[in-house]
Amino acid sequence: MAAPQVITPAQRWHPQLLRLATLVVLGLAWETASRFNSTLNLAMPSLLMIAKALFAILFDGKFYQHLGITLWQVVASMVVGGLAGVGLGLWGGLKRRFGQAIEPYVYYLAPTPKIIILPVLILMFGVGSGSKIAMGALSCFFPILLSTLAGVWQINPVLIRVGRSFHLSNRQMLTLVYLPAVMRPVITGVRLGLGMAITGVLLSQIRLSNAGLGFLAISAFQTFQVADMYAILILVFALAALANAGVASVERRLGG
Amino acid sequence: MSAGALAVEHVGKRFVTPQGTVTAVEDVSFSVKKGEFVSIIGPSGCGKSTLFAIIGGLLDQYEGRVLVDGHTVDGAHHDIGMVFQEESTFPWRTTIENIAFPLEVAGMPKKERLEKAVHFLELVGLTDFAHRYPSELSGGMRQRTAMARTLAFEPKILLMDEPFAALDEQTRLLLGDQVLRIWRELNQTTLLITHNITEAVQLSDRVLVMTYRPGRLKREVPIDLPRPRSSEVVGSVAFGQLVGQIWKDLREEASRGMKATEGGRND
Ligand SMILES: Nc1ncnc2c1ncn2[C@@H]1O[C@H](COP(=O)(O)OP(=O)(O)OP(=O)(O)O)[C@@H](O)[C@H]1O
Numbered sequence: 001m002a003a004p005q006v007i008t009p010a011q012r013w014h015p016q017l018l019r020l021a022t023l024v025v026l027g028l029a030w031e032t033a034s035r036f037n038s039t040l041n042l043a044m045p046s047l048l049m050i051a052k053a054l055f056a057i058l059f060d061g062k063f064y065q066h067l068g069i070t071l072w073q074v075v076a077s078m079v080v081g082g083l084a085g086v087g088l089g090l091w092g093g094l095k096r097r098f099g100q101a102i103e104p105y106v107y108y109l110a111p112t113p114k115i116i117i118l119p120v121l122i123l124m125f126g127v128g129s130g131s132k133i134a135m136g137a138l139s140c141f142f143p144i145l146l147s148t149l150a151g152v153w154q155i156n157p158v159l160i161r162v163g164r165s166f167h168l169s170n171r172q173m174l175t176l177v178y179l180p181a182v183m184r185p186v187i188t189g190v191r192l193g194l195g196m197a198i199t200g201v202l203l204s205q206i207r208l209s210n211a212g213l214g215f216l217a218i219s220a221f222q223t224f225q226v227a228d229m230y231a232i233l234i235l236v237f238a239l240a241a242l243a244n245a246g247v248a249s250v251e252r253r254l255g256g
Numbered sequence: 257m258s259a260g261a262l263a264v265e266h267v268g269k270r271f272v273t274p275q276g277t278v279t280a281v282e283d284v285s286f287s288v289k290k291g292e293f294v295s296i297i298g299p300s301g302c303g304k305s306t307l308f309a310i311i312g313g314l315l316d317q318y319e320g321r322v323l324v325d326g327h328t329v330d331g332a333h334h335d336i337g338m339v340f341q342e343e344s345t346f347p348w349r350t351t352i353e354n355i356a357f358p359l360e361v362a363g364m365p366k367k368e369r370l371e372k373a374v375h376f377l378e379l380v381g382l383t384d385f386a387h388r389y390p391s392e393l394s395g396g397m398r399q400r401t402a403m404a405r406t407l408a409f410e411p412k413i414l415l416m417d418e419p420f421a422a423l424d425e426q427t428r429l430l431l432g433d434q435v436l437r438i439w440r441e442l443n444q445t446t447l448l449i450t451h452n453i454t455e456a457v458q459l460s461d462r463v464l465v466m467t468y469r470p471g472r473l474k475r476e477v478p479i480d481l482p483r484p485r486s487s488e489v490v491g492s493v494a495f496g497q498l499v500g501q502i503w504k505d506l507r508e509e510a511s512r513g514m515k516a517t518e519g520g521r522n523d
């Protein structure tokens with residue numbers, strides 16, 4: 001006889017609903033803390049104030065200017081860091097000995113916070129967009145390089161032999177075998193790298209700049225407009241989620 | 257000499273590994289006439305795939321030489337098409353795109369090459385699966401895709417390395433019928449590498465038996481069963497006698513191979 005299945009309340013809940021409920025509970029906790037504790041009130045303005053700030057920002061043209069600058073810096077970082085990462089990854093993957101020689105360095109440099117060399121980047125690329133893009137590029141370069149390297153090394157060797165048996169030129173080998181074969185790992189690297197590029201750009205905007213969402217958030221904080229700061233953080237979060245979803249949809253479309 | 261004749265003269269290959277030198281193939285000589293179907297049979301690890309790679313021009317630094325129509329082959333030859341032992345379809349291409357691959361390499365425009373690929377798709381019976389990816393096909397279908405891809409290359413000489421090794425006996429017999437039909441239709445010189453006696457006898461004009469370590473040719477068995485053949489030939493007395501004869505040769509080699517592997521050493 002089958003035992004009657006015990007359904008816990010959590011199981012009866014749809015995951016989406018559960019996620020929403022979590023948000024509501026957090027919101028209530030936040031609101032409670034904000035209203036009944038005057039110290040916390042400074043750090044945690046009421047949700048209504050944050051919502052008001054959010055709307056004010058969204059209807060302010062200045063925000064879009066900073067958004068545009070941030071987007072441009074992130075995109076430029078991804079182009080520079082991505083091309084360098086994929087290029088070096090393909091090169092190191094094909095020239096196995098070279099790749100194996102540099103791999104340990106890449107492996108240990110990858111998780112090192114790049115922000116510590118921001119002063120150097122500022123000296124090299126100036127206080128404007130240059131140093132922000134350099135920081136973003138440096139941040140996304142490593143994960144993209146690592147996954148491209150791994151991708152090339154994991155190519156099924158028989159596919160290379162198939163290519164040779166059909167007399168592929170070196171260029172055809174690259175475009176018809178290597179590139180499509182590493183597409184998936186490269187996209188995974190791009191997804192990881194995108195998060196790193198956003199972080200890198202925003203962090204350097206927070207440290208030293210006069211433009212961008214990072215700058216907007218930190219200057220709101222420095223002028224005690226904490227609600228504004230939270231509103232900007234929410235927008236940054238939404239932006240990152242959107243970018244990630246974009247890459248994920250490309251990944252899905254590749255199928256396989 | 258007519259187009260599509262293959263000759264192998266005193267071919268040998270040694271692999272130097274940290275564990276020592278392995279003589280995979282030693283002094284192998286044979287020839288395949290234009291339009292002939294020859295099988296090479298030998299126990300696992302006897303050097304069949306090594307020989308296959310040498311003939312296909314994918315291995316260098318070997319002894320002896322390989323000739324196509326009397327000319328020594330250096331590197332991959334445009335008259336030779338290869339079907340590999342391992343899974344070799346491109347996972348990012350659909351069946352039809354896989355088959356059209358060699359045509360794309362040759363620079364044929366997209367529309368034209370897809371049209372042409374359809375012919376080979378039909379030949380291997382995969383018409384209904386034209387737009388599926390390899391991950392959506394069975395192992396046998398993937399091997400047929402790989403075979404159609406090589407056929408689309410239109411080689412004069414077709415080399416196949418245990419193309420059906422991973423399949424069950426029934427599927428293998430039926431695919432054998434398809435291979436024979438295609439061979440009749442395209443009249444390609446065919447060299448099939450296998451470790452399956454039934455398959456070798458079912459398909460070939462001649463069977464070459466290889467020894468285990470070092471891989472040499474031990475005997476040549478002409479298969480004088482009437483053509484055209486179908487898989488029903490498997491039930492005939494003559495078939496049984498040929499299988500028995502080859503098995504006697506092979507048994508000795510196979511048991512030598514087993515012992516060598518059991519000892520945990522490879523030489
Ligand atoms: N690249 C290599 N380096 C070292 N040894 C090798 C190499 N390739 C093959 N060998 C050795 O040569 C021998 C013959 O290998 P090969 O793959 O040609 O056998 P095979 O007859 O195709 O076996 P199977 O039927 O299992 O596919 C084996 O002992 C193998 O270990």
Ligand SMILES: [Mg+2]
Nearest residue numbers: 304305306341
């Ligand atoms: Mg083999």
